[in-house]
Amino acid sequence: MDQNTNRTTLKIFGVIMLLFGLVYGIVGSLALAGTLQGILPGHQTQEILVIVLAYGVALLAIVCGILCLKNVATGAMVTGILLALLGLAGVVYNQIALDSFNLFDMLGLLFGVSIAATAMKLRK
DSSP states (O other), X not given: OHHHHHHHXXXXXXXXXXXXXXHHHHHHHHXXXXXXXXXXXXXXXXXXXXXXXXXXHHHHHHHHHHHHHTTOHHHHHHHHHXXXXXXXXXXXXXXXXXXXXXXXXXXXXXXXXXXXXXXXXXXX
């Protein structure tokens, strides 16, 4: 019963991560183009590292979502850990360099940790 619950949880995380990755990529592109203002700190000033981290998180979220939907526990665990690390790097860099906070990177960090923990339980 517990394994079935973890599989369902991983699939729900997969759907969330696919949506998160798509929204983050679209919002990042619009902020980079100058259409949206004040949404993502660093995009308006063309901070290269912020943009690379943002698209890295968005791309990894989409990959993680696909792996979660297919119930590939090992792949979901690895991408969840990578997503958490990239999200942490984005949050820390925005805080130190730009003196701002990026909610999308923080959500990536939290979802990454949650996915990694769920996938670890599923592997046992």
